[in-house]
Each structure stands twice: as C-alpha cells, then as structure tokens.
Amino acid sequence: MAAYTLNINKKKTKIDAEPDMPLLWVIRDVAGLKGTKFGCGMAQCGACTVHMDGQAVRSCQIPVSTISKKAEITTIEGISEAGTLHIIQQAWIEEQVPQCGYCQSGQIMSALALLKTNPEPSDEDIKGFMSGNLCRCGTYERINKAIKKAAKNLKA
Amino acid sequence: MSNNIQRRDFLKSLGLAGIGLGIGIDGFSKTSSLVKVKPAFFSLEINPFIIIDNTGKITLVNSRPDMGQGSTQAVPSLLAEELEVSLDQVTIIQSDGRSKYGSQLSGGSSSVRGLWMPLRKAGAAARELLIKAAAETWKAPASECYAEAGKIIHKPSGKSLGYGQLADLAATFEIPKNPKLKDPKDFKILGKYNARLDVPDRVSGKAVYGIDVEIPGMVYAKMVHSPKIHETIVSIDDTEAKKVKGVLQVMKSERAMPHTRSEAVAVVASNYWAALKGAKALKVEWKAGTSTLNQNSADYFAKMYEEAKKPGINHEEKGDFDAVYHAGEKKLEAIYETPFLAHAPIEPENATVHVKEDGSVEIWAPVQGPDGTLAEVSGYLNIPADKIKVNVTLLGGAFGRKAYLDFVLEACDISKKINKPVKLIWSREDDISQGPYRPAMLSKMQGVLGKNGSPQALHHQAVGESILGQVFQGLQPTQADPWLGEELSQENHKYGFPVHKMSYSRVKTTIPIVWWRSVYASNFGWGQECFIDEMAHQAGKNPLAFRLDLLRDAPRFKGVLQMLAEKSNWNEKLPEGKAKGLAIFRSFDSISAACVFVSKKDQSVKIDKVISVIDCGMFVNPDNVKAQTEGNIVMGLSAAIKGGITFENETCVQSNFHDYLILRNNEMPEIETYAVINEEKPGGVGEPGLPPIAPALGNAIFALTGKRIRKLPLNLDEV
Numbered sequence: 041m042a043a044y045t046l047n048i049n050k051k052k053t054k055i056d057a058e059p060d061m062p063l064l065w066v067i068r069d070v071a072g073l074k075g076t077k078f079g080c081g082m083a084q085c086g087a088c089t090v091h092m093d094g095q096a097v098r099s100c101q102i103p104v105s106t107i108s109k110k111a112e113i114t115t116i117e118g119i120s121e122a123g124t125l126h127i128i129q130q131a132w133i134e135e136q137v138p139q140c141g142y143c144q145s146g147q148i149m150s151a152l153a154l155l156k157t158n159p160e161p162s163d164e165d166i167k168g169f170m171s172g173n174l175c176r177c178g179t180y181e182r183i184n185k186a187i188k189k190a191a192k193n194l195k196a
Numbered sequence: 197m198s199n200n201i202q203r204r205d206f207l208k209s210l211g212l213a214g215i216g217l218g219i220g221i222d223g224f225s226k227t228s229s230l231v232k233v234k235p236a237f238f239s240l241e242i243n244p245f246i247i248i249d250n251t252g253k254i255t256l257v258n259s260r261p262d263m264g265q266g267s268t269q270a271v272p273s274l275l276a277e278e279l280e281v282s283l284d285q286v287t288i289i290q291s292d293g294r295s296k297y298g299s300q301l302s303g304g305s306s307s308v309r310g311l312w313m314p315l316r317k318a319g320a321a322a323r324e325l326l327i328k329a330a331a332e333t334w335k336a337p338a339s340e341c342y343a344e345a346g347k348i349i350h351k352p353s354g355k356s357l358g359y360g361q362l363a364d365l366a367a368t369f370e371i372p373k374n375p376k377l378k379d380p381k382d383f384k385i386l387g388k389y390n391a392r393l394d395v396p397d398r399v400s401g402k403a404v405y406g407i408d409v410e411i412p413g414m415v416y417a418k419m420v421h422s423p424k425i426h427e428t429i430v431s432i433d434d435t436e437a438k439k440v441k442g443v444l445q446v447m448k449s450e451r452a453m454p455h456t457r458s459e460a461v462a463v464v465a466s467n468y469w470a471a472l473k474g475a476k477a478l479k480v481e482w483k484a485g486t487s488t489l490n491q492n493s494a495d496y497f498a499k500m501y502e503e504a505k506k507p508g509i510n511h512e513e514k515g516d517f518d519a520v521y522h523a524g525e526k527k528l529e530a531i532y533e534t535p536f537l538a539h540a541p542i543e544p545e546n547a548t549v550h551v552k553e554d555g556s557v558e559i560w561a562p563v564q565g566p567d568g569t570l571a572e573v574s575g576y577l578n579i580p581a582d583k584i585k586v587n588v589t590l591l592g593g594a595f596g597r598k599a600y601l602d603f604v605l606e607a608c609d610i611s612k613k614i615n616k617p618v619k620l621i622w623s624r625e626d627d628i629s630q631g632p633y634r635p636a637m638l639s640k641m642q643g644v645l646g647k648n649g650s651p652q653a654l655h656h657q658a659v660g661e662s663i664l665g666q667v668f669q670g671l672q673p674t675q676a677d678p679w680l681g682e683e684l685s686q687e688n689h690k691y692g693f694p695v696h697k698m699s700y701s702r703v704k705t706t707i708p709i710v711w712w713r714s715v716y717a718s719n720f721g722w723g724q725e726c727f728i729d730e731m732a733h734q735a736g737k738n739p740l741a742f743r744l745d746l747l748r749d750a751p752r753f754k755g756v757l758q759m760l761a762e763k764s765n766w767n768e769k770l771p772e773g774k775a776k777g778l779a780i781f782r783s784f785d786s787i788s789a790a791c792v793f794v795s796k797k798d799q800s801v802k803i804d805k806v807i808s809v810i811d812c813g814m815f816v817n818p819d820n821v822k823a824q825t826e827g828n829i830v831m832g833l834s835a836a837i838k839g840g841i842t843f844e845n846e847t848c849v850q851s852n853f854h855d856y857l858i859l860r861n862n863e864m865p866e867i868e869t870y871a872v873i874n875e876e877k878p879g880g881v882g883e884p885g886l887p888p889i890a891p892a893l894g895n896a897i898f899a900l901t902g903k904r905i906r907k908l909p910l911n912l913d914e915v
Binding site: 041058060061062065069070072073074075076077078079080081082084085087115116117120125129132133136137138139140141142143144145148166167168170171172173174175176177178179180181182183184 | 262263264265266391392394395396397398399400401402403404405407408410416441442467468469470472473540541542543544590591592593594595621623624819823824826827828829830831852853854858859860861862863864867
C-alpha cells in the first residue's frame, strides 16, 4: 500500500492503495464515489469515463501511481454544484435519455469533454467522439439529441 | 413479536406516519380480487400493495424490478390514474420476493400486461372508498363528490378533504368488489407523456445499482470459472495469488446453474482490484467433464443441419402439409441460421450476500425476479424463505441474463464459507465467456405457391436446443417445445396459409442458454420473415402486397403494415444503389413491423435508416414505448450484423467488447419509431420491436443486391 493525494472534484483526497490500482477502483471503492461505473476493464465500453485536466479518460486504464498530484480529476459527481444539475444533465433529462442509466455517467463525461473543445459539433463529430461509449439499451439517438441541445444551451 | 409492534415496525420501515387505508391484491387470478388490509392487522404477513397513511402519503409496492424498461414509472402510473393523484405523489418501494406480491419477475414484457387491470382496480377501489368516507363526513350523497389531485371534492359546496384526512374512515368500509374503472378517454396519465422521475438520479451518478451496494464489513470476491464451463478441478496452486496484497482467501467454490453445477475457485480480497489480480495469478488445473455435448459451435451446427433433414415433432398442423408440398408446383425450401448471443448488460452480474451466523441471509442484487431469488437461495442454502431478505437494486441492463441466478448463488456459497458479507462481481470476461446465451437455432422453411403465385402452404421447422429442456429440464423427448408456439403458431402470426405446419427438432448442447430479449422470436423472426419475402419474390409480388393479402383477416396486422408503408413511403421507387426491405412479427401480444433502408457504399452495404411501427394496444407512456423501440432497433441491429458467440475446443472464443461487438454510436442509422393508437388490451413493449429488425435488413439487402442472406450474423462488407 502507498499513500496518494489526489485532486478529485476540487477536493484533496488522501487515499491508500496499491500503486497499480486503476483510478476507477480508487474512485469507486476508496473514495466512495459510485457514479463512475465498471463495464469492461479494458477501455472498450467507456462506462468508467472521467476527466483528467478536462480530457475524457478511461479510468479503468490509469494506475493510481501514474497520476500527478496536481491533475484535476472530475467525476460525474463533480460536474455540478451539490443539489444542482449541469446544463448537459438537464439536456439528458429533457431528452429522457437513460433507460437503465448505467452507462450514462460515462456518456455524459465524454459529451462534456467533446463540448469543451468543440462547442458546436456536427452530427459526425458527435458520433465519432461518442463511439467509445457503449450503450446496451440503445440510447444513442437520444444521447446525440441531448448533446445538440446542451451545445445550444451552453452557448446561450 | 406482537402484531402491534410488527405493524409499527413495518410502517416505520416504509416511512409512513400512521395507519390509514391499505389495499392488497389477492393473488393474481384473472379476477384479481381486492382485499382490505385492516390497519389493526398490518403485519409483514399481509399484502399491502397500496397504503394511504393519515398524512396522505401514498406508498405502492412495485413488484417489477426496473432494468431500464421503465417499470418504476409504468407500475405507479396504473395506480395513480385511477386514484386521481399525480405520479410524484406516489412513493414506490420494491417488493422483496414474498409470495404475497404475486409474480415479481420482470420478463416476457409482462409488467404492464400483467398489472394493468389489478392495479387500476385497486386504485379505483381506493378512490371509491375515499369518496364514501368524504360523503359520510359531509352527510352528502357520494354522487356529489369526486376525486381530484389527492383530494375528495364536494361539487356543490366546493369543500374538500385530503386523502390523508379520509384514510382512517375509508379503512372501516368494505372494499367494493367491482369498482368502476375510468373510461380510457378520461385518462390523464395513461397514454400520455410523463417525464420519468428516476431520470435525474440516472444522470447524476446517484442511482444505486447492485454493483454500488456497500455493507459494513464487506469483502470482495472474483470467481475463477471453468474455461470449458463444466469442468472439475484437479488442483489449485494459489501461491502467487496469495502474494497479491489484499487477497484474503482462495477457496474452492462452485457455480450453481439452474440445471447443473460446475466447480470454481473464489478469490476473496479486501478490494475488488486485489481480487481481480489474485484471480489472474491463480493457477488451476481443470479436468474436462465427460458429459459435454455439442459444445463446439461447428459440431452443434453440423448436428442441427443434419436434424433439419429429418422430420421434427409436430407442434401444430393444419391440412396435410407433406402431401401438399409433394404435389405442389412451385416449391421453396431454405434454411435460416441464427447464432448464440451474449446479453452483455453493461452492469456485469454481481451480488452482495451476507449469510449470517444466526442462520438468516440478506441479499442485495440486481435481479429480474426477487421471488425466484428467494426460492432459489432458500433451496440452495437449505434455509427457510422467511429467514432470507432480498433487496432488489436497480439493474444496469439485464435482457434476460439477470433472471439466471448463478451469480447470486455463488455469492451465497462464498459468504457462507467465510462468515462475512461479500460482494461478488463478474468480470466482463466472465459475462461474455460463461453464458448463458441466446440459443443458436435453425429455421428450416418450406413453402408452396399456387399457379398464379397464391400462397398455399407454409412449414416452419425450428431446430436447436430448448430453453425449457435445458434450463428447466422440463421437455419430454416426444414433445415439441411449447414456447415455440407462442411465436410460430398460426394463431399468433396470422398468416392465412390454407395449409400450415410448425414442427420442432431438439438438438442438445451443453453450452448454457437462457432467455434473451424477445426469446425465440429473435431467432425465428429471421427465418420466417425472410422466407415470406422469398415467397413474395417467387410469386412475383410486392413483399408488402403479398403480406397484406395473407393477413387479410388480421386487421391489426394490416394496420401496422399500412402505417409502416405510409411512414416509409413504401411504394416510392428508390434511386439506383438504394433499396428497402420490411418485416412484421408478433411477440408478447404486440405486433411490430420494421422497414430498413440500405445503400451501396463501395464494396459494402450501408444501413441508412430504420423505421419501426408497433401496435402494443394501450400503453402507459408514449415516450417510453418510443425509447424501448429505439433500444430494440439497436439491439436488433447488433444481433444482425455483429459477431455473435462461438465455441471452439469447448471454450467460448469471445471474451470482452473487443471481440464481442455491439453497435456503437457512429454506426447508428437514422431511426424513426411510431406506435398505433387504439384501445386494445396492452401488449408488451420491451421486446416486440426487436424480432422484425434483422429480417427487414436481410430483405433490404436482397432488394439491393439480389443476394439472399440466410445466415446471421451477416457481414455488411461482404454481401
């Protein structure tokens, strides 16, 4: 075990973990933030997507020992103030995107990363960027609509 | 414990203030009679489906776990409509598997179909009782009172009383046997758009799935399963596994499937990552079982094609098919093939179980049926059901997989052996390579056309392993699988062939199988609907006109096809290099048709658009019907064009999402979905949209290329 200090959702979080433990399990089982999900363990499904310095990353592939103390890690719990919802989450509600909802934390984190670098994505941009996030319930159509709506609302 | 204490504890556990009106549903017979749950006898033994406490809080026990199909909205909607309250006034709690709640399995697209009348009746009865209580309080005739928004209002004076104020008095009356149900034209909730109230939690990471459960003192476990599924253990070398920091224990365990058990090893650790690493470091020598059968895909398919040459067991026959076939002028025969498929819910199978020292058991798990879980755990651990508590969490997808409870029993075995609460999580590799799967099947199709191309006879011979036979060991050798008839009987598909036969040939395999979204309809819709298309082309008729003619006595089927024709502009000729195909199939009491548009793109075929129409009778939320249909299009396309599951050396070839592919966002065609509006009895919604997707695609590819594809999965780059 080794001690690490991570910056998760703007909070310094001290954790004890084996150096090779992926960020996913640190977030879920050590820091206790359960919104980030395990789906495949090999960066194929995107359920574990979080942000590191604003970039979407697959947390199941990042050993905790490789993460800089300064790296800003953001999970689904950290994209809005407590008790409020981010514009992108509101768009997800307006489009009634989730069915089971299990993959949606990862979908939203990917979508948010897309809109940060590309505030007015085309349909093709959205489909390309979001192709790393699987949804077994098949909510892609609504995800794409919600991203368009969020893009519009973020601009307004 | 006295009744009073039990009652108080029970009310407290539901967060209810005080006693009020309780209504239960006595069994689930056709009449589903209502019983009053007398406040004085509230106890754990009575079935309080609905409780209105004296603050007006309404609590409903939802007996259908939510796996994404929307039961947490659909079920309370049925009550709220008749009770004249809004959806946010009803608090729901998940049933715990006790038999008093009736069948609690989310499966077979049955939730709304099964609860439509009982819950509406219960809501209407409660409304009548509350009206009676208000009328008595005001000394006014009941006919002058009506219910609205959680209150009873006295029309002439405008006075009102809240349900909470009336509940205690209402509880003293006899429950009306035949309460008056609302006329569908007065519905305010049913059939109307309502946002699902569970969505905010599902977009903010707050929704609690099985995998998120935390119990004090809990440890984690990862199974090491037999690669060939049915092997026994020769030796376990845990030297390296035990060196992994965090690994607490390595022990022999087992995987209990409904029909068989296989040996397995459990790695128990203080965190899941350590359990995963420990499992990787473990060396197990396995010995192949002697009783495996057709456990290589190639062997199983070879055996099926061989069986397809022989007659099967008749399920139904109208007329003498063989005679008509032999004498027929224009005869067609073709064999269609569908592969094994994994369910691959995005939340892998998991269960948290505590087998306690006092002999009681508590379970937290994403299971489709708490009642089945209770029964299976009770049988497996040999502990009476009243000592077992099942807490059903939200399910991160299921599609049939989480009605197969091997993963729950594994966690039971481990917890029992280590005397601690344990959370067992299957890896994606376990999920993909261990099964159970949608069975691979063949459809041998035979058809006869008359002189002018009129359809004369149809024979569908279903070939493959039986779910009833394998999982439930419930099929006699002389028996055709009765579940096949649900889809393939003429009564169900309504194609008016003068001569019709449906038969079945069982080919056993030890590859584990179970229900998969839409069950056999996902297999046989492919053969049936592509073959109807073949017959239409052979007869020189338009595939739509050919079907409409065959369905001339089935107005609802015709209605669905006509709506599809209109929405897809079916009769419009597409430019060179583009084509469309259609299919229609009925399953779970709903009729669904799809039209798929394809185009040539270099050497491959591109799916441009899918239009789906469903007639599911009356429904709860049009947006959820749409959502489920969209999901069925996506899952139906995955099943049609993605790889499927194969077995070599008695071992599953695929292991994770890199080689078991499902449709990705960038592969999505345009989609449109429509529902027929009528006042027919509710049919299923979660599954019926799937079966027509693959055959509509196959028929579109034929229209585009002239090549008839009979084997799934198909490769769009090689057609």
